[in-house]
Amino acid sequence: xxxxxxxxxxxxxxxxxxxxxxxxxxxxxxxxxxxxxxxxxxxxxxxxxxxxxxxxxxxxxxxxxxxxxxxxxxxxxxxxxxxxxxxxxxxxxxxxxxxxxxxxxxxxxxxxxxxxxxxxxxxxxxxxxxxxxxxxxxxxxxxxxxxxxxxxxxxxxxxxxxxxxxxxxxxxxxxxxxxxxxxxxxxxxxxxxxxxxxxxxxxxxxxxxxxxxxxxxxxxxxxxxxxxxxxxxxxxxxxxxxxxxxxxxxxxxxxxxxxxxxxxxxxxxxxxxxxxxxxxxxxxxxxxxxxxxxxxxxxxxxxxxxxxxxxxxxxxxxxxxxxxxxxxxxxxxxxxxxxxxxxxxxxxxxxxxxxxxxxxxxxxxxxxxxxxxxxxxxxxxxxxxxxxxxxxxxxxxxxxxxxxxxxxxxxxxxxxxxxxxxxxxxxxxxxxxxxxxxxxxxxxxxxxxxxxxxxxxxxxxxxxxxxxxxxxxxxxxxxx
Amino acid sequence: xxxxxxxxxxxxxxxxxxxxxxxxxxxxxxxxxxxxxxxxxxxxxxxxxxxxxxxxxxxxxxxxxxxxxxxxxxxxxxxxxxxxxxxxxxxxxxxxxxxxxxxxxxxxxxxxxxxxxxxxxxxxxxxxxxxxxxxxxxxxxxxxxxxxxxxxxxxxxxxxxxxxxxxxxxxxxxxxxxxxxxxxxxxxxxxxxxxxxxxxxxxxxxxxxxxxxxxxxxxxxxxxxxxxxxxxxxxxxxxxxxxxxxxxxxxxxxxxxxxxxxxxxxxxxxxxxxxxxxxxxxxxxxxxxxxxxxxxxxxxxxxxxxxxxxxxxxxxxxxxxxxxxxxxxxxxxxxxxxxxxxxxxxxxxxxxxxxxxxxxxxxxxxxxxxxxxxxxxxxxxxxxxxxxxxxxxxxxxxxxxxxxxxxxxxxxxxxxxxxxxxxxxxxxxxxxxxxxxxxxxxxxxxxxxxxxxxxxxxxxxxxxxxxxxxxxxxxxxxxx
Numbered sequence: 001x002x003x004x005x006x007x008x009x010x011x012x013x014x015x016x017x018x019x020x021x022x023x024x025x026x027x028x029x030x031x032x033x034x035x036x037x038x039x040x041x042x043x044x045x046x047x048x049x050x051x052x053x054x055x056x057x058x059x060x061x062x063x064x065x066x067x068x069x070x071x072x073x074x075x076x077x078x079x080x081x082x083x084x085x086x087x088x089x090x091x092x093x094x095x096x097x098x099x100x101x102x103x104x105x106x107x108x109x110x111x112x113x114x115x116x117x118x119x120x121x122x123x124x125x126x127x128x129x130x131x132x133x134x135x136x137x138x139x140x141x142x143x144x145x146x147x148x149x150x151x152x153x154x155x156x157x158x159x160x161x162x163x164x165x166x167x168x169x170x171x172x173x174x175x176x177x178x179x180x181x182x183x184x185x186x187x188x189x190x191x192x193x194x195x196x197x198x199x200x201x202x203x204x205x206x207x208x209x210x211x212x213x214x215x216x217x218x219x220x221x222x223x224x225x226x227x228x229x230x231x232x233x234x235x236x237x238x239x240x241x242x243x244x245x246x247x248x249x250x251x252x253x254x255x256x257x258x259x260x261x262x263x264x265x266x267x268x269x270x271x272x273x274x275x276x277x278x279x280x281x282x283x284x285x286x287x288x289x290x291x292x293x294x295x296x297x298x299x300x301x302x303x304x305x306x307x308x309x310x311x312x313x314x315x316x317x318x319x320x321x322x323x324x325x326x327x328x329x330x331x332x333x334x335x336x337x338x339x340x341x342x343x344x345x346x347x348x349x350x351x352x353x354x355x356x357x358x359x360x361x362x363x364x365x366x367x368x369x370x371x372x373x374x375x376x377x378x379x380x381x382x383x384x385x386x387x388x389x390x391x392x393x394x395x396x397x398x399x400x401x402x403x404x405x406x407x408x409x410x411x412x413x414x415x416x417x418x419x420x421x422x423x424x425x426x427x428x429x430x431x432x433x434x435x436x437x438x439x440x441x442x443x444x445x446x447x448x449x450x451x452x453x454x455x456x457x458x459x460x461x462x463x464x465x466x467x468x469x470x471x472x473x474x475x476x477x478x479x480x
Numbered sequence: 481x482x483x484x485x486x487x488x489x490x491x492x493x494x495x496x497x498x499x500x501x502x503x504x505x506x507x508x509x510x511x512x513x514x515x516x517x518x519x520x521x522x523x524x525x526x527x528x529x530x531x532x533x534x535x536x537x538x539x540x541x542x543x544x545x546x547x548x549x550x551x552x553x554x555x556x557x558x559x560x561x562x563x564x565x566x567x568x569x570x571x572x573x574x575x576x577x578x579x580x581x582x583x584x585x586x587x588x589x590x591x592x593x594x595x596x597x598x599x600x601x602x603x604x605x606x607x608x609x610x611x612x613x614x615x616x617x618x619x620x621x622x623x624x625x626x627x628x629x630x631x632x633x634x635x636x637x638x639x640x641x642x643x644x645x646x647x648x649x650x651x652x653x654x655x656x657x658x659x660x661x662x663x664x665x666x667x668x669x670x671x672x673x674x675x676x677x678x679x680x681x682x683x684x685x686x687x688x689x690x691x692x693x694x695x696x697x698x699x700x701x702x703x704x705x706x707x708x709x710x711x712x713x714x715x716x717x718x719x720x721x722x723x724x725x726x727x728x729x730x731x732x733x734x735x736x737x738x739x740x741x742x743x744x745x746x747x748x749x750x751x752x753x754x755x756x757x758x759x760x761x762x763x764x765x766x767x768x769x770x771x772x773x774x775x776x777x778x779x780x781x782x783x784x785x786x787x788x789x790x791x792x793x794x795x796x797x798x799x800x801x802x803x804x805x806x807x808x809x810x811x812x813x814x815x816x817x818x819x820x821x822x823x824x825x826x827x828x829x830x831x832x833x834x835x836x837x838x839x840x841x842x843x844x845x846x847x848x849x850x851x852x853x854x855x856x857x858x859x860x861x862x863x864x865x866x867x868x869x870x871x872x873x874x875x876x877x878x879x880x881x882x883x884x885x886x887x888x889x890x891x892x893x894x895x896x897x898x899x900x901x902x903x904x905x906x907x908x909x910x911x912x913x914x915x916x917x918x919x920x921x922x923x924x925x926x927x928x929x930x931x932x933x934x935x936x937x938x939x940x941x942x943x944x945x946x947x948x949x950x951x952x953x954x955x956x957x958x959x960x
Contacts, residue, residue: 005632005700022732024698024921039699039731040632067921095892095922107920122691122913123920125698134699138634145625152485152520154618159951160640160707161653161722163958173641173677175653175684177711180663180671191660197653197711197721198958204655211602211951211960218504218605219519219614220485226707227640231657231677241677242641251519252502412575433602433960440587440603441504441547442575471639471691478643478678480691480913 005040015074015084021045022069022094024126027109028062033079034088036070042132042279046077046085054091065097065107065126114467121471121480129287132280133468136273137456143272144225144246144452147265153221153248158208160227163200164430171231172203173241204229209247209447210381210434213410216249216445217437223248225452233475237464240453242473249447255383255392255409258446259369262396262405263317266450270309273459281306281459288461301400302361305461308399315366317396320359322373323347328363329355348374356395356402368397380424381434382408384416394448401458407448414438485520495554495564501525502549502574504606507589508542513559514568516550522612522759526557526565534571545577545587545606594947601951601960609767612760613948616753617936623752624705624726624932627745633701633728638688640707643680644910651711652683653721684709689727689927690861690914693890696729696925697917703728705932713955717944720933722953729927735863735872735889738926739849742876742885743797746930750789753939761786761940768941781880782841785941788879795846797876800839802853803827808843809835828854836875836882848877860904861914862888864896874928881938887928894918 004012004019023038023045031051035044047070051059062068071090077083097107106112106120106127117124124130145155161175177197178184186192193201208224215222224247231241248261274281285305292300303311320328329335329344329351342352351370359368371394375384382391396405411417417438421428428435456468466472471480484492484499503518503525511531515524527550531539542548551570557563577587586592586600586607597604604610625635641655657677658664666672673681688704695702704727711721728741754761765785772780783791800808809815809824809831822832831850839848853873855864862871876885891897897918901908908915936948946952951960 007632022923023700039634039701065920067923094924095918095920097920101919105916105920122694122916125695131698134636134695135634138629138636141635141637142625142629145622149618149622152487154519154615155621156614156618156950157621157707157724159722159953159958159960161709161953161958162960164960171657173655173657174660175655176660177651177653178660180654180656180658180673181665181669183660185661189661193660197713197955198953199956200958202958214602214960215605215614215950219611220503221519227637229641233677242639244637436585436602438575439581440545440575440577440585443502443547444574470636470695473639473641473678475677476679478639478641478680478682480639480642480644480694 006036006038006043006045007040009045009074010041010043010082010084012074012084015076017074018071019074019086020069020071021047021086022067025062025064025066025068025097027064031059034062034068034070036068037131039131042128042135042283043082046079046082047072047088048085049088049091058091058093061093061096062091063097063099063102064109065102066093067095067097068093114464118466118472125470128283130467132277132283132287133456133460133462134470136277136280136284136460137468139276140269140273140456140459141225141452143269143276146272147268148221148223148248151221153223154215154219156208156212156215156219156222156224158205158211158224158226158247160205161198161202162205163198163202164210170206172206173229173231175202175204206230207245207247207449209249209449210431212247212249212447213437213445214433216251216447217441217443220252221248221250235475237466240465240469240472240474243465243469244452246450246452247447249445251443251445253409253446254444255371255394255446258407258409258448259317259319259371259394262369262394262407262448263367266396266405266455267313269455270312270459274306274309274313281309284460284462291463301461303399308461309459311399312367317367317369318364319369319371320364322370322390325351325355325359325370328359332358332363334358348377350377353402356397357399360397360399360402367399370395370397378408380420380426381410381417383411384420392446396448398458401454404454404458405448405450407446409444409446412438412442412444414442486516486518486523486525487520489525489554490521490523490562490564492554492564495556497554498551499554499566500549500551501527501566502547505542505544505546505548505577507544511539514542514548514550516548517611519611522608522615522763523562526559526562527552527568528565529568529571538571538573541573541576542571543577543579543582544589545582546573547575548573594944598946598952605950608763610947612757612763612767613936613940613942614950616757616760616764616940617948619756620749620753620936620939621705621932623749623756624703626752627748628701628703628728631701633703634695634699636688636692636695636699636702636704638685638691638704638706638727640685641678641682642685643678643682644690650686652686653709653711655682655684686710687725687727687929689729689929690911692727692729692927693917693925694913696731696927697921697923700732701728701730715955717946720945720949720952720954723945723949724932726930726932727927729925731923731925733889733926734924735851735874735926738887738889738928739797739799739851739874742849742874742887742928743847746876746885746935747793749935750792750939754786754789754793761789764940764942771943781941783879788941789939791879792847797847797849798844799849799851800844802850802870805831805835805839805850808839812838812843814838828857830857833882836877837879840877840882841879847879850875850877858888860900860906861890861897863891864900872926876928878938881934884934884938885928885930887926889924889926892918892922892924894922
């Protein structure tokens with residue numbers, strides 16, 4: 001059993017006590033100073049061995065990557081960079097790491113590209129960067145739960161496998177137990193999904209929202225936090241085929257209350273990370289500065305990582321209607337000078353990341369919430385405004401990434417929803433249960449979705465989404 | 481926006497203040513007393529209307545299931561069963577519920593079987609039973625996160641889609657984007673999965689353990705909490721095709737430390753539920769008593785629900801080796817009298833639920849942890865004991881349900897693991913990354929798995945696993 005983690009030891013004020021520590025060797029200098037890491041913190045504990053007291057054979061095994069146990073006395077450190085260190089009295093090799101083998105992996109002590117690290121995703125977690133990212137990811141996930149639970153929300157596990165494909169949020173993966181080569185066929189020669197496990201065609205969910213609405217209309221406040229899927233062939237640094245999504249849904253909340261919730265929630269979780277991952281975020285900020293040095297000036301971050309996080313915390317999110325935003329964009333310098341890739345000409349245009357970032361970074365210089373989008377570029381379930389052409393949708397826009405949250409007030413009027421479903425060719429038989437919510441005690445309600453990996457990217461400053469999830473799933477990649 | 485939830489109002493000590501409440505009508509007695517529920521608690525708030533102040537037309541719409549808003553004064557209640565009530569000054573119907581339509585659903589105010597409720601899973605959450613179960617489920621889920629985070633664990637999202645099918649924990653679902661009717665074929669006439677989304681055959685995960693081990697061997701302590709899947713045609717009250725699993729994994733923990741962790745963890749989460757879901761658990765205890773009355777004596781619970789929960793909290797989990805357990809079972813009365821369905825004859829037998837329950841409920845009268853199971857009935861990754869025939873496996877056994885946790889110390893020795901994989905025909909190429917953990921700084925480590933729905937069943941006293949998850953997935957069922 002581990003007596004104390006390094007994170008705890010580094011905070012302890014008592015010296016001259018005997019301790020036992022286990023971890024992995026990060027470096028061994030001058031046959032004397034072992035830098036030991038156990039994953040509890042990005043920091044290493046300096047373990048000082050007096051080589052005269054240990055056999056040469058033993059010390060030869062203290063290689064980078066080896067697992068060791070040290071017993072010794074905690075003392076104040078003479079060296080720089082740490083307050084305490086261990087004077088080692090006993091050293092045990094738990095698991096060796098042959099330097100010849102290590103040399104062939106990313107564990108070898110030299111600089112490896114993020115691409116190379118991705119290929120050894122089972123080992124990259126032993127690097128400082130991935131340790132910092134994944135500890136921060138864990139803390140952010142907990143902050144999500146803590147925020148909602150403190151505020152009276154119920155965590156709801158929406159289904160992962162679904163027989164419903166009505167939402168149309170994206171291409172879906174099929175889930176099947178049929179023989180792939182010779183599936184059973186029906187009389188028309190089509191695959192007979194009635195013989196499949198679920199007796200119908202089943203897919204992986206793209207969103208838990210519709211099911212979350214059923215629970216919000218009974219429990220009042222709910223949230224989901226689970227995996228969602230897209231079978232889209234997008235090989236970009238922004239897309240995953242499998243990612244985690246957070247979807248709160250609140251009965252009796254209108255769009256204004258929904259905006260309040262989104263702003264309060266995001267500020268809470270980012271603040272939680274700043275307070276609970278200080279060492280990791282400091283490391284990641286420096287990593288980002290180093291990375292930026294290798295890039296052309298124009299691609300470098302305008303703000304340092306912590307500056308960007310405080311920018312979110314310290315600004316009110318500016319609320320701007322889509323119509324106002326279009327006016328601003330149409331008259332903006334980059335639009336007039338055709339610097340935008342997509343020139344904004346008319347009301348009704350779908351905004352691109354470049355436009356969202358312009359509004360946040362150049363025009364308002366605060367996080368922005370756009371609302372009241374054109375109905376025809378948004379989903380069927382969003383509440384129609386009295387103008388008949390816009391819906392109560394909202395997107396929260398952040399610097400660097402553009403949209404981080406998308407949400408809406410839901411259409412609670414049975415007739416209006418039914419009409420919309422007809423227009424958009426959505427099968428009302430399939431969604432009878434969703435319509436039922438408007439039949440039995442309907443009420444105003446709202447919610448939003450936040451892609452968790454986007455939040456982790458924003459908080460850690462990692463530019464590729466594949467570097468903020470342990471084992472990324474993308475086209476051609478389901479390793480490990 | 482909701483001003484205050486009913487849960488909060490019922491706890492408030494201030495009366496004679498004006499409040500606004502929104503919720504759904506549970507009953508309306510004597511044209512005067514509305515029982516209003518908003519999902520924040522199982523309790524209803526009594527809203528008293530003076531019918532002379534409201535139009536008949538309005539009061540006619542106050543039907544079971546309708547969503548309403550009331551404004552009024554909070555006063556001490558004259559009636560029984562509540563401390564406070566609202567004297568309504570303003571009443572607004574937000575969403576009607578036509579009694580003729582309600583009659584056709586489970587919202588109608590009469591007793592419906594759990595089977596019937598299952599068919600209307602989008603509405604069953606509006607019943608007292610499912611409100612209580614799902615609020616408790618949410619609190620238990622949070623307790624899981626809180627326990628691990630407090631104890632320095634990192635939450636890890638293990639992959640849901642996996643290209644690896646080596647673990648053999650059960651039948652898997654295939655995940656595919658290929659055309660079901662005419663999949664591409666290779667030169668041998670087999671389905672060419674290289675043309676599928678992931679460029680290989682991919683499945684839904686049965687466990688995140690192996691991936692969690694890769695993270696434990698870097699971060700020290702990790703846990704997963706995510707959905708897992710079994711494509712097994714088990715139409716029982718104990719099996720789901722999709723369920724949520726919790727899997728902690730700890731570097732440097734041996735099996736004893738693993739048992740300590742399991743016991744401490746389970747006690748924490750059950751205690752959390754008792755402290756935070758008191759009203760719901762009280763309701764569920766009474767529900768169970770009512771349900772038991774309809775059963776033959778032999779099938780009734782021996783303990784009341786809260787008694788059973790305290791039984792877990794107040795007993796030390798008795799640790800018994802498999803070998804001792806076999807001796808006890810062989811010499812037990814039900815074995816000798818052939819009362820067991822499966823008679824225990826020899827060492828090596830796989831224990832059934834009836835044996836596990838005998839040990840817990842009749843013999844030891846405490847929760848039991850069995851350990852050191854025969855190697856040939858357990859998985860390849862469990863650590864071999866020096867006797868060469870048992871492995872460092874453990875199962876935690878509970879009254880009523882038998883096994884609730886299964887875990888082990890993992891085989892950390894490269895050569896022993898490799899040998900075991902050969903014997904069990906597990907592809908070492910496919911699991912090269914798992915073997916790497918034993919090559920680079922290997923160390924003793926342990927973990928366990930807990931099926932979250934089993935825990936929710938135990939805590940809520942629901943006998944069918946389909947009643948503790950919002951939208952159960954079982955053979956032939958992927959509705960909603």
